[in-house]
Amino acid sequence: PEVIVVDLGLERNDAIRLIQQLRQLYPVPVIALAPPDAEHAERAVQALNSGVAEVLVRPPQGDFIGARRLGERLVDRIRAAIHTARPIPKNPDRAPRRAASFSSVGLDPARYVVAVGASTGGPQALRAMLRCAPRDFPPIVIVQHMPVFFTKSFAANLDHHCAIDVREAVGGETLAPGTALIARGDTHLVLARDGLNWTVRYTDSRLVNLHCPSVDVLFDSAVAAGSFGVGVLLTGMGADGASGLLHMRRAGALTIAQDRQSSIVYGMPKAAAESGAAALSAPPERIPGLIARRLADAARSTPQPVSVK
Known part of the structure; x- marks a missing residue:
């Protein structure tokens, strides 16, 4: 077959x-x-x-x-x-190689926000990625194309296997480091500013790119984070998320797509790579460490203000 x-x-x-x-x-x-x-x-x-x-x-x-x-x-x-799809590898569930903590590279994780989108093959890619995130990783907001009946159980299962806290978003939460929120499977989830903090809220149920929730809707809301934003587009059919990821990159965000070799369906990441939306590509388990290194490099290269007495 x-x-x-x-x-x-x-x-x-x-x-x-x-x-x-x-x-x-x-x-x-x-x-x-x-x-x-x-x-x-x-x-x-x-x-x-x-x-x-x-x-x-x-x-x-x-x-x-x-x-x-x-x-x-x-x-x-x-x-x-x-x-276009390939079967999910039958590899054993090996212990994750967790990325270095943000504090060890001199970064304040509360300054950043990570937006992630995934579709077919995404549950396995998300598990591989999140298991490698250290406890002080920046707050993560996730859209995974999945029926509404399953997202809460999916989040609870991920939480059991990760150092960070993972749960289905209720709406209205203030984001904090070491936490990942997964969008409910029937409503768009967006990021919003509340003073110095980031929050999430649900909006509506219209179809965008044939999906609700849509990765593009989440990514477009993350544009306001500018260079303190990170966009990650994982495996999936179609092109949902590619446009929003490009908008994030143009606003100064770090943007990453899953590589072809590890993608179950190289559709969404391929669209991001071909449009220039993704600055980098990597397998999911290497993405947390890549994020920490690139953000640390960017912080070191940013001119520091000079105090004048």
């Missing part, structure tokens, strides 16, 4: 075990379907941790409109998986 589709509505152990067995036998992308409820949210996260590239919501029986939409999305995902 060129792609495998698994229904997580099977008995819990059977579905996850089946995915693991299939991945051992067939090195191809796996897509999972799951009903929209709390029980299957946990199962969806397990599936992602087992190497599933993406989980789609299966509507309840009798929802013919929802079934038609699922069919259209599934066809798109299968075509993309056949032509």
